[in-house]
Amino acid sequence: MISDKMAKHINAQINRELYSAYFYLGLSAQAEVGNLKGTASWFRSKHAEEMSHALKMYRYLLDQEARVRLTEVAAPPEDADNILAMFERTLRHEREVTAAIHDLVDLALSEKDHATNIFLQWFVIEQIEEEATVNDILGRLRLFGDTGEGLLMIDNELATAATKMAADSATSAA
């Protein structure tokens, strides 16, 4: 059992995770339009990953005998100008998600809700990894260029990373 306040905030985070999924699906579509197949595939894998985050929280609420309250998911932003802008937007977005997760931990600690605190630790670590990955991609885009051969190389790397992400999520779901 968790408090109504905690459940309300986890429900809000479910909405943020669903929005994240939507956000990445939008970026995937934009990348497709630009013929960046690897990038599109990477963003689609992120979409699936964010859906799994929402479902983790959904399951947690149900296991804690709390109500799941699904709310309207906002539309993702307009098309970004280029691939660099897509990943800069991604980093900004993930930093906001990190801050929201930290707020949830603060609430769990203030309520001495040990179960929710432990549950949220997985998300705290996940956000470190997500921000680091996006920072790495941005660094490579700046180093090798976001046009021509540099872009082709990074798009191919993202295709490989997307395949790995899909394999990892299949393993963790098994």
Ligand code: FEO
């Ligand atoms: Fe589920 Fe990337 O936040």
